[in-house]
Amino acid sequence: MFEMTDIESIFNMAAVNVKVNDIDKKAIITNPAINEFEERYIHTLDVIGQGDKVTYESEHYLVIAESVTKRHGKFKTLMRHCNHVFEIPGEVTEVLVRDENGKVVLDDYGMPEYDYIQGEPTLVPSIIDNKNFSIDGKQLRVPVNEIIIVVQDNEKNQKGFVVNKEFDLMGKRWKVLNQDYTKVGLIILTCERIASKA
Known part of the structure; x- marks a missing residue:
């Protein structure tokens, strides 16, 4: 009977580097039957949840099936390739306008002037x-x-x-x-x- 260390050794020999929610992990990636979507099975030693984002070979995937119990000493679930990346604009911050001496710039009515700075977008x-x-x-x-x-x-x-x-x-x-x-x-x-x- 295999011990956990044996399973881990075999797993690590076949595993590749991926990112799960932007954290480095080891996983074995296998192909299911071919269909119209790019889908892959992902096998991990740690639980991976439905909705987790996986980056594999510079491509993004979403885990679309639950995996709550181990099968043969590892977790296995299905992920689907993300065929689009949305760009959500970053938050807009309001910043007081200051002159070269650090003094707040006022408008013609004596009210402070503001600049609006767009934050980094989220992909x-x-x-x-x-x-x-x-x-x-x-x-x-x-x-x-x-x-x-x-x-x-x-x-x-x-x-x-x-x-x-x-x-x-x-x-x-x-x-x-x-x-x-x-x-x-x-x-x-x-x-x-x-x-x-x-």
Whole structure:
């Protein structure tokens, strides 16, 4: 019977370097049956959760299946390639304008002047589909003029993709209709195409 140290030794010989939520990890990556999406199995010694972002060979993936128990001494789950990266603008900060001596600059009415500085944008790897999206064999059908966007569930994405948020994608204007949190670790957004702003 294999001991845990034997399993770890064998695992480490076959493992490659990946990042899970931007933290270096060792994993074994295998291919499932070929289908229209780039999907891979990821095997780890530590638990990996649904919604975790995996960076493998400079590409981003989202884990789309739960993995709560070990199989043969390791965890195994399914990840799907992120076919789009959103750029969410950084927060805007209000800063007092000062002169070369550090004194606050006032306007014609004696009120302080402000500069508005745009913070660094956040890059959000995502899965986008305009036909259907399935997790665990259950498919969400998408009507014409709608898309499904799947992103990692975190505070920035919850705020960045609120209902009625509008954004440009693929040369068209879209609006978030719904945020679905039924899959732990993931936000499944339903978005509809709207008329572009003039």
